[in-house]
Amino acid sequence: MKLTILGCYAATPRTITNPTSQVLEIRNRMFLIDCGEGTQVQLRKNKLKFSKINHIFISHLHGDHFYGLVGLISTFMLLNRKTDLHVYGPKGIKEIILLQLRYANSFTGYNLYFHELESKESEVVFEDDKVIVRTIPLKHRIYTNGYLFQEKAKERKLNIDAVENYKIDVAYYRKIKYGGDISLSDGTVIPNAELTFDPEPTMSYAFCSDTVYDESIVPLIENCDILYHETTFLESEADKAESTMHSTARQAAVIAQKANVKQLILGHYSTRYANIELFHQEAVGVFPNVLLADDGRIFEFD
Amino acid sequence: MKLTILGCYAATPRTITNPTSQVLEIRNRMFLIDCGEGTQVQLRKNKLKFSKINHIFISHLHGDHFYGLVGLISTFMLLNRKTDLHVYGPKGIKEIILLQLRYANSFTGYNLYFHELESKESEVVFEDDKVIVRTIPLKHRIYTNGYLFQEKAKERKLNIDAVENYKIDVAYYRKIKYGGDISLSDGTVIPNAELTFDPEPTMSYAFCSDTVYDESIVPLIENCDILYHETTFLESEADKAESTMHSTARQAAVIAQKANVKQLILGHYSTRYANIELFHQEAVGVFPNVLLADDGRIFEFD
Numbered sequence: 001m002k003l004t005i006l007g008c009y010a011a012t013p014r015t016i017t018n019p020t021s022q023v024l025e026i027r028n029r030m031f032l033i034d035c036g037e038g039t040q041v042q043l044r045k046n047k048l049k050f051s052k053i054n055h056i057f058i059s060h061l062h063g064d065h066f067y068g069l070v071g072l073i074s075t076f077m078l079l080n081r082k083t084d085l086h087v088y089g090p091k092g093i094k095e096i097i098l099l100q101l102r103y104a105n106s107f108t109g110y111n112l113y114f115h116e117l118e119s120k121e122s123e124v125v126f127e128d129d130k131v132i133v134r135t136i137p138l139k140h141r142i143y144t145n146g147y148l149f150q151e152k153a154k155e156r157k158l159n160i161d162a163v164e165n166y167k168i169d170v171a172y173y174r175k176i177k178y179g180g181d182i183s184l185s186d187g188t189v190i191p192n193a194e195l196t197f198d199p200e201p202t203m204s205y206a207f208c209s210d211t212v213y214d215e216s217i218v219p220l221i222e223n224c225d226i227l228y229h230e231t232t233f234l235e236s237e238a239d240k241a242e243s244t245m246h247s248t249a250r251q252a253a254v255i256a257q258k259a260n261v262k263q264l265i266l267g268h269y270s271t272r273y274a275n276i277e278l279f280h281q282e283a284v285g286v287f288p289n290v291l292l293a294d295d296g297r298i299f300e301f302d
Numbered sequence: 303m304k305l306t307i308l309g310c311y312a313a314t315p316r317t318i319t320n321p322t323s324q325v326l327e328i329r330n331r332m333f334l335i336d337c338g339e340g341t342q343v344q345l346r347k348n349k350l351k352f353s354k355i356n357h358i359f360i361s362h363l364h365g366d367h368f369y370g371l372v373g374l375i376s377t378f379m380l381l382n383r384k385t386d387l388h389v390y391g392p393k394g395i396k397e398i399i400l401l402q403l404r405y406a407n408s409f410t411g412y413n414l415y416f417h418e419l420e421s422k423e424s425e426v427v428f429e430d431d432k433v434i435v436r437t438i439p440l441k442h443r444i445y446t447n448g449y450l451f452q453e454k455a456k457e458r459k460l461n462i463d464a465v466e467n468y469k470i471d472v473a474y475y476r477k478i479k480y481g482g483d484i485s486l487s488d489g490t491v492i493p494n495a496e497l498t499f500d501p502e503p504t505m506s507y508a509f510c511s512d513t514v515y516d517e518s519i520v521p522l523i524e525n526c527d528i529l530y531h532e533t534t535f536l537e538s539e540a541d542k543a544e545s546t547m548h549s550t551a552r553q554a555a556v557i558a559q560k561a562n563v564k565q566l567i568l569g570h571y572s573t574r575y576a577n578i579e580l581f582h583q584e585a586v587g588v589f590p591n592v593l594l595a596d597d598g599r600i601f602e603f604d
Binding site: 011012013014037038044045062063067068074075078090099103104141142 | 315317342364365376
């Protein structure tokens, strides 16, 4: 699992910082999460292939999370994209994008599907054979979702020595990998545990930006491997966090601790802070495994 | 008169080039012309004050000319702008911007005025005591206008020696500067020409992007000082220019020559060309005074 931070600062794009956008690569799928202004340039800077993006998840309709989407969709047109593109986001996103394409008299040469969200309960928004994505309803000034990306259980690993020893036909390997026991021709049943090793563990990634401190998300993200949680402010500006419905670094760490995640990544820093190291200092006081997102930073997890 | 090119490339923003946007400073007014994605970052890079921008002119509703507008309007909000902001552009621009602000549940703390254009005839869209701005109807794939910025005639310069010699009271200086003759107490009329020098010449700037080759604009921009004319393609791609309703460098130069402008500035290059110097080479074969726009380039004219 690889996470590339394209932008992780709040509010306005600046010369040196970008609004929220990140790319999650998991089981050979590439998911774009949020798409602030300048995302397409950040994709280029980070040498990520436009053609590999087929699913875009938008958390909410504040500009620093989606003003780059219409430009990216237009660029896909100019690049003669043919592959389907799926956009997941709050109700309204379709109207906003299509209105602009209509005035430009532009039509995508690819199928553009909008999956508009309205539910306040967690729901599955994407699922294939390897990955499942659920919403994490967040509390912000407007309707907002985080997203939980979970790898599905992988196949068990074949114990080649064991299957060859029992002279099991190759035709049964798939059944074995999926956990099946095997009956030999003499009627003996070989339990799967004798024929396989445990699969590699699956990974999960929870993206939570933007939100006020909200313990109700804890059951949804419990035990997940990586939690990206916003922290627009430090505790010294806790009142501002509350009034703008954002979180402090300490609050993000409390959520990480309560949810028993393995790793917390902080982001969505207010540009008022010159030194983001302060966010790390504040969070590690509560939860030890804290990493700081920064534009262009890449995290790889096994 | 000072022109700062924030972006002058066609189509998609890239790591090293930006879509169309430029700032014209004239008689202490700052006009933003077009606003492609990333314009606010380009404004910062070029150290132009956001607070000095009160009038934004949008040529047409293709993304590379206005996708940065909603972000700039949002940033003005975050900067607690109070001054009125005027946006001039094709009908539809108001609906596009307000729809996005509405979904974001955002309200500008400043008055935001949209001046929507529909006319296919040139019209005055802005006028104050020093500058007048007219549309230049262009022919492109969708409704498009260029803009002609003209300084109004300046006051005549007082010939201090002459007015003091005639002992003319200071109260009459304003009348003299505006071209009036003066009657002395003995009835003698002193013609204005004796009391003043000619004013500094006024400047005019025509912005024409995007358009197919179109001689009908010549009377509108005739004798203007500076013409910025698009040239998306070179003559080798003249068919592509025609089919996408853009111009070649040679065609831009022909327009400059026919309109008898003093200076031609080329821009809106297709990103297919690695070396924009080719545009200069092609244009100077037809019209001698050619300058190349490039992102971050500043032109000052007296």
